[in-house]
Amino acid sequence: MRSLQGKRVFVTGGARGIGLAIGRQFAREGAEVLLGDLDEAALPAAEEAIREAGGTGHGYVVDVTSEEAVATARQRMLDDGGPIEVLVNNAGVVFGGRFLDTPLQRHKITYGVNLVGLLTVTHAFLGDLIDRPEGHLVQIASASGFIGLPYGSTYASSKWGVIGLSESLRLELDLDGHDHVGVTTVCPSYVDTGLFEGAKPPRTTAMVKPDHLAELVVQAVKKNDAWVMTPWVVSITPATRALLPTWAFDKVAWALGVTSSMKQWKGHGGKGS
Numbered sequence: 001m002r003s004l005q006g007k008r009v010f011v012t013g014g015a016r017g018i019g020l021a022i023g024r025q026f027a028r029e030g031a032e033v034l035l036g037d038l039d040e041a042a043l044p045a046a047e048e049a050i051r052e053a054g055g056t057g058h059g060y061v062v063d064v065t066s067e068e069a070v071a072t073a074r075q076r077m078l079d080d081g082g083p084i085e086v087l088v089n090n091a092g093v094v095f096g097g098r099f100l101d102t103p104l105q106r107h108k109i110t111y112g113v114n115l116v117g118l119l120t121v122t123h124a125f126l127g128d129l130i131d132r133p134e135g136h137l138v139q140i141a142s143a144s145g146f147i148g149l150p151y152g153s154t155y156a157s158s159k160w161g162v163i164g165l166s167e168s169l170r171l172e173l174d175l176d177g178h179d180h181v182g183v184t185t186v187c188p189s190y191v192d193t194g195l196f197e198g199a200k201p202p203r204t205t206a207m208v209k210p211d212h213l214a215e216l217v218v219q220a221v222k223k224n225d226a227w228v229m230t231p232w233v234v235s236i237t238p239a240t241r242a243l244l245p246t247w248a249f250d251k252v253a254w255a256l257g258v259t260s261s262m263k264q265w266k267g268h269g270g271k272g273s
């Protein structure tokens with residue numbers, strides 16, 4: 001998708017953080033940005049931020065865990081201006097803490113928003129992307145989708161699921177002759193939004209800035225790249241993990257501070273709580 005001018009882009013969890021940064025970056029490229037979020041109160045300011053970035057757009061209250069709410073939001077978008085061309089599945093939550101100290105309900109919310117919610121939105125909108133001359137699906141996963149993450153076990157495993165779904169869909173779309181629909185899977189390490197406050201980025205790296213990540217995501221959509229992995233240490237993680245025996249990879253992850261990175265987590269968890 002070389003030009004984003006006039007393209008309709010839907011970003012879930014777009015009222016703040018990474019989603020809003022991605023929305024603003026699409027707006028700078030002349031796209032029409034539709035923000036979907038559970039947090040109704042945050043949407044007006046987010047819409048204003050999109051306008052300030054030079055774009056047009058609209059906010060929609062939607063809970064990605066509700067099939068009905070997702071279907072209603074899609075119908076409203078169709079009525080307001082037609083089908084979307086780009087879907088950014090970004091809404092996500094995290095509850096850090098030891099597995100058994102975290103109530104089961106919170107583990108289920110994590111899967112519900114990060115994996116089942118993403119599945120629900122993808123299922124509702126993918127047909128619209130296929131029906132357009134060009135379409136693109138952006139799945140916000142995480143570097144934790146490549147490794148085990150103590151004190152973030154359901155968060156990490158929800159992202160392993162997102163990566164598996166995204167990879168499978170990318171190949172399935174090609175196999176079915178829908179190569180006009182691109183898929184980009186986004187795997188950043190910790191990003192400076194407050195969601196992971198207290199967590200420690202891997203040694204030798206800093207927290208990723210949301211605007212920097214948003215630039216990488218929009219560039220990837222324009223170039224139809226399959227992956228965004230940042231910072232550099234993330235991009236060597238899958239190969240390192242595949243090549244090293246488990247005990248050696250565990251030592252590397254420990255030395256980089258990844259294994260203990262969630263121990264001091266005190267982030268806001270997400271509005272899904």
Ligand SMILES: NC(=O)c1ccc[n+]([C@@H]2O[C@H](COP(=O)([O-])OP(=O)(O)OC[C@H]3O[C@@H](n4cnc5c(N)ncnc54)[C@H](O)[C@@H]3O)[C@@H](O)[C@H]2O)c1
Pocket residue numbers: 012013014015016017018019036037038039062063064065090091092093113117140141142143187188189190191192193194195196269270271272
């Ligand atoms: N912040 C990080 O360090 C980091 C790192 C890697 C990946 N990610 C992923 O990036 C995405 C965005 O994270 P962020 O840091 O911007 O978080 P954030 O909490 O700043 O923003 C998340 C947004 O999603 C919305 N949301 C939550 N549950 C929802 C639901 N059920 N329906 C609709 N909207 C909902 C929230 O209201 C919020 O506006 C998440 O998927 C997260 O897992 C974040």
